């Protein structure tokens with residue numbers, strides 16, 4: 433199969449993050465020839481060292497990468513066209529699709545809302561006769577599933593079982609001796625990848641007064657106001673932006689991950705450790721519905737649910753986090769949350785992943801053509 437994946441970067445790194453993972457899964461897992469069209473290469477280069485931010489055509493990890501500029505190159509469509517998040521491939525490319533219509537997929541945003549099941553896989557015929565199919569990621573068998581590499585659980589479990597592997601990895605990220613010593617002596621490791629409106633004051637207030645010390649690791653440029661909030665009990669360390677596999681490993685290292693968007697959220701689930709989701713804010717609080725839908729499928733203890741709701745509250749987030757965080761980190765909630773995170777990962781890992789589901793779906797469409 434030859435596939436074209438189209439990615440328009442709306443904001444931050446999630447759009448390209450999802451597309452890049454999907455491209456690798458289809459190319460490396462299914463042997464597809466993948467061409468990834470990206471409009472903003474600098475965002476791509478942040479999460480994948482080695483990507484040139486100013487090149488029209490390049491090849492990386494066996495995948496062709498096309499700069500989707502105002503005047504994109506003329507290339508014949510493959511057997512499958514995947515547009516991420518309704519990004520509308522270039523009109524000339526769509527016209528060229530008429531000659532031999534490919535399987536055309538609109539990969540939607542992830543949501544746990546029940547209506548997704550009814551819309552997953554639905555066709556939509558256009559006036560020009562081309563048919564687009566909606567493909568919805570999701571948490572249930574009636575959806576397209578979630579991106580997850582085969583062998584992930586085994587690799588993660590081996591890594592998490594090895595103290596020296598964690599230490600060597602963190603050292604490689606630039607963590608100094610004092611911080612590594614702190615972790616060796618029982619400091620809690622928390623990663624923080626959040627949006628600018630996160631209730632950091634409350635997070636810092638609780639952690640800096642806790643009996644167990646914390647090392648808070650945040651990527652460069654995220655939550656720039658953290659450092660002044662540190663004290664003996666709450667240490668702050670910066671990590672550079674790293675490629676996705678290392679970002680995943682960082683999440684595997686932590687006791688608690690604070691993540692955001694869509695892709696880091698899924699990867700925190702795959703760390704099989706407790707995490708707080710900072711959901712991407714939408715107009716009119718539409719994200720709150722998505723958050724509730726996910727929490728209904730994430731059976732964390734009440735204290736953890738209260739914390740996640742508080743973290744995302746449109747008003748009074750700091751007070752709610754200050755009240756909820758100590759309870760979520762204390763017994764018995766913390767142990768229950770840890771156990772639940774492992775069980776939730778295991779349950780999701782038992783399902784086929786999004787790339788396999790999508791490849792099978794496209795193969796079925798191809799048969800019908």
Ligand code: TRH
Pocket residue numbers: 441442443444445446447448449450479480625651672673674675676677679692693694695696697712
């Ligand atoms: O960056 P995000 O906030 O992105 C998105 C987009 O803004 C999008 O428009 C919006 O609709 C969506 O959120 C909900 O969050 P996300 O999805 O978690 O993407 C971050 C990506 O960056 C993810 O693929 C992991 C990657 N990453 C690295 O590879 N290395 C790193 O060091 C870091 C910090 C992140």
